Amino acid sequence: MTNVPDKIQTWQMATPFRKDRETGEVTPGKLEKAEIAVPELKPGEVLVEVAGCGVCHTDLGYFYDGVPTVSKPPLTLGHEISGTVVAGDAKWVGKEVIIPAVMPCRQCILCKTGKGNRCLGQKMPGNSMGIYGGFSSHIPVPSIDLCEVKDRGDIPLEHLAVVADAATSPYQAILRSGFKMGDNAIVMGIGGIGQYIVQELKAMGANTVIALARRQEPLDKMLLNGADFAVNIKDKSSRDVAGEIKAIRKEKGLASTDWKIFEATGSKPGAELALSLLSFTGTMVVVGYGAYKIDYALSRLMAFDAEIKGTWGCLPEYYPTVLGMVTGKKINISDYVQTRPMSTINEVFEEAHAQSPEKRIVLVPDF
Ligand SMILES: [Zn+2]
Ligand SMILES: [Zn+2]
Structure with a gap:
C-alpha cells in the first residue's frame, strides 16, 4: 500500500x-x-x-x-x-x-x-x-x-x-421520541444538534416543525431548511411563547395533543420552556446536556399521559x-x-x- x-x-x-x-x-x-x-x-x-x-x-x-x-x-x-x-x-x-x-x-x-x-x-x-x-x-x-x-x-x-x-445523534433522538410521519414537533434550540433535528424531522415526514431560539438570523436560516415556523423566544415568558404556538396551531388547524418536543439547548431556561410546552400525550426528549437541576410537578405527566425521555448517541x-x-x-x-x-x-x-x-x-x- x-x-x-x-x-x-x-x-x-x-x-x-x-x-x-x-x-x-x-x-x-x-x-x-x-x-x-x-x-x-x-x-x-x-x-x-x-x-x-x-x-x-x-x-x-x-x-x-x-x-x-x-x-x-x-x-x-x-x-x-x-x-x-x-x-x-x-x-x-x-x-x-x-x-x-x-x-x-x-x-x-x-x-x-x-x-x-x-x-x-x-x-x-x-x-x-x-x-x-x-x-x-x-x-x-x-x-x-x-x-x-x-x-x-x-x-x-x-x-x-x-x-x-x-x-446522527438527532436521528436517534427522533426515533426515541416515537415519531411517526405526520407528527408535529417543537425543537427548542437550533445549534449544532437542534438544527439537524429540525431538518431530519421534516425529511422524515413531519407535518409541522416549529423551531424556537433566541437569535433571529439562525431562525431565518432554519425556515429555509425544514422549519415551518420560527419563534424568537428572546425576552419572552413561557406564556408568551405558548400563546404564539397556540396561534400557529389555530392558523394551521393542528391538534393540541401528541406533540414531540426536543430540548436541544442543554440550558435550564431551554428545559423549563420545553417542559412548559409539554402537554396531553406529548413526548419530550432531552438531547442537550447541561448540569442544571429543575423544579417540575411530575404529576403533570400523569395528568397529561405524557412522557419525558433521554437519548444518547x-x-x-x-x-x-x-x-x-x-x-x-x-x-x-x-x-x-x-x-x-x-x-x-x-x-x-x-x-x-x-x-x-x-x-x-x-x-x-x-x-
Ligand atoms: Zn460529539
Ligand atoms: Zn454492548
Missing part, C-alpha cells in the same frame, strides 16, 4: 486545563503536535486516513471543563471523523468511510436488545480508544461499524465528518440512512459546516470555547 504512513501525525491533548479546587487557579491545557507509531492492525481492524474531524462540544468539555476521558492523557481527542481506509481488512481498503462516534460492544444485553447506542462497553475515538483520536493524520478502528460513503456527488468527504456525530446501523438524507440533499450540511486547517487547532478550540460557532468546524489534516 502506498498510502500507509511510517508514523501517525497527531495533535495530542498533553494536559487538559486544570482548576485548583481550593485556590480556583487555572493551569492552561495544551494541544501539542506529536508523532506516534502505526499500530499493528488486529484482524477486523483498519487504518483510516482522516479527511476531516469535527470539533464537538464534548471535546471542549474534556479539554476545558475537567470532564475525564476514559483513556488518560496524553491522548488525541476527536470523534467526528470521515476518511479513507488505507490498510487492514482488504475489503475495506480504498473505501471512503464515516467512523461512528460511538461503537457498541455487540455482546451485552443492551446491544442484543437493540439499545447498543447506550452500550456501557462502547468505544469512542478520542475518549476510550487508547491514545487514538480524530485530530490526527490516521486512526486505527474496527471495521465492523464503519459506514461506507457512496455517491457523495459534490459534497466534500471532510464535510461528511458531521454525519459521525452532529447529524446513535446506533451505527442508522448511519447509512442519515448519510442517504445528506447525499440525497434532503438535509443541508453545506451551510452548516466550515473547514479549517488542523494546525490551527489551538485557536479553533479557543474560539469554539468562547462562543459556540454557528457552523460546525471540521479540522482538515495539514501535517
